[in-house]
Amino acid sequence: RYKIIKASVGKNHTVVVTDDGKSFAFGHNKFGQLGTGSLKNEIEASPVPCLVTEVTGVACGGDFTVWLSSVEGSTILSAGLPQYGQLGHGTDNEYNTKDSSVKLSYDPQPRPRAIAALSEKTIVKVACGTNHTVAVDSSGFVYTWGYGGYGRLGHREQKDEWQPRLVEIFQRHNVLPPNAILSAGSANCACTAGGGQLYMWGKMKTTGDDTMYPKPLMDLSGWNIRCMASGTMHHVVGADDSCISWGNAQYGELGYGPMGQKSSANPKKVDSLEGMHVTGVGCGFGLSLIIVDRAKAGDKLDQLDIYDGDASTPVEETVEPKVTKKAPASANSKSNKRKKTKDLS
Template sequence: QTEPLQHSPPPPHLSIYLSCILLTYHLWPLGQLLIFGATNWDLIGRKEVPKQQAAYRNLGQNLWGPHRYGCLNNVQVSCVVSGPCAAHSLLITTEGKLWSWGRNDKGQLGHGDTKRLEAPKLIEALADNVIVAASCGRNHTLALTEDGSVYSFGENKLGQLGQGNQTDAVLSPALISYNGQPLVKVACGAEFSMVVDCKGNLYSFGCPEYGQLGHNSDGKFIARAQRIEFDCELIPRRVAIFIEKSKDGQIMPVPNVVVRDVACGGNHTLVLDSQKRVFSWGFGGYGRLGHTEQKDEMVPRLVKLFDFPGRGATQIYTGYQCSFAVNEMGGLFFWGVTNTSRESTMYPKAVQDLCGWKIRSLACGKSSIIIAADDSTISWGPSPTFGELGYGDNKPKSSTTAQEVKTLDGIYTEQVVMGYSHSLVIARQDSQQEQEKLKKLPEYNPRTL
């Protein structure tokens, strides 16, 4: 391991480049945050609430339809964040302030404690920074500032905070150990992290299991007493090689990969490069990598389908154990699995139900999917669900096919996000009519302890 390095300010010519990038961030729409799904943050994805959180056992119900957060009536929200493994969420205001709420047993909310929060609250420690993007892992969080630095907080048992050490939990935001070019993207898997610099280089850190860090190793070694342990990456390490495999198994390096976007599932990663190519690697189970085989991939491997002129990808998204891409023609492709009791999709397949819809935003949780397209919000997912589909009280709880979310009729959603089993939506409120529509939605004022 090299010494953790101190972060230095970007050189002047890069400041201009960054300002351009940040302009795109600040063109974010402002809107009203809506929430639906599970809100008992300590119970999500668990059989029962852990002993140390017992006081919260009955706090937070399932919201079966969209609600406004009462406490956010005067907060201008520009972006909202959660993740397919996450029981916590973040929002970024139009001023670039970061707020957090939800599960907090590892300090992933960044407030210096492990107290669960029912309602969004400003992260005071980052109040002097302008935050432009953020990401949620299972129990950790990354926040990107407008000058290209990244703060991390939460669980760090496997080095997923990139601070040069392994500790149980870091309760307040601290800079990652990195001194390269300014960073422009962040993404979190369950127990690992990815960052991209302004030159399009990709760096990863955290748990290397399944090869998900892309360094040609799963990091396994046999420790004392025959226990398997992992050689974790404690500081950001550049992903050096991208490959393609021919039909007969020959491996060729792919040169000139300039990373434009990155998305992480529980244990796998997708990258979109400047030539609209898609690469995937990590855990291969259920076909989530799209290479027609269930093998783990230790380095980023080209997904063949999008490597044709006019058929490149323009957007990528990941669920817990699946992947999505929108191609240049606007078609949505899916691979992997949302329902493990049904057949896996081993390579990218067009989602016929959404043929002809223009997709703006897509999110996938543990097994449900939500999409903002044209003037509609669309969702589907197998049982059990917890309200994250948003269909409303006394309506079907699950759906195997894409359905319009009628509770949001006449409401234009700018962005959709999903946690493990809750949904967050930013609804446009530009016109009097839109504001009236939103006022009719019920208000969620959670009980607190």
């Protein structure tokens, strides 16, 4: 039996990490994204071992996977679909399917391979979007590579990067601290830098200009951000004793309830989770997952509606989640809240 400590999900595959440094994967393997060294089976219905040792972390893109390892000189490895250079090996492995055809294909990489451009670095954090990757080294420097559309790589241009490229703004006095959070959505990236300030770049909404390089999100200045995740065009943050979300939504993924607003251009508190200590968040296509600390939630969890699995229940008949009254803030928490530039409604 294994104890799973980390997991990540791509478009059609899942990769997990155990407490003893092993990694297992299951799901679609057409492009070698499971990292087993084989393309023999397109779908693995049960977990199979990945060819990576001393694994400390994992991140899944749409059809590729990136592992972190404590093996010296091989702290970051990748496998899967190399299109857009998202594996970071200096090539997209593109080729014509036939000499007489202009149809292009991409030679899959089923065996995890260390990213040579980062061999002298110790990579400590990694996150993947659909076709791009962002990583942080032990010195707090940030690197991105893969598909460059909408400025998601943060280099002030939309060029694809086939190997890791340093993001200029996070250098000198603005390197990332050890407790920084790192996140990647389908077409964007985010991280916290000095003072916990949240930066975002890429395509964050369906309308308006794209953010071609990292810019601070001032609405969340002063908040103690512990975790963040982005989906296609929505974002969820766990900070202080609040859950905050914003973006474009279609299926209630912002958590505002069936009677709440569908989308929000600006960060907004999820009222039904106010006062709870959020420890983890995850975003998929049209859904969000939020983990709260049960010990700190008290009886607030008991006041939430429970989904009974009956998908046939009309939305109009559901009950809006109860909103608990916020407990009086302590002297310390009052001083912390004064630092926030905006009271999120």
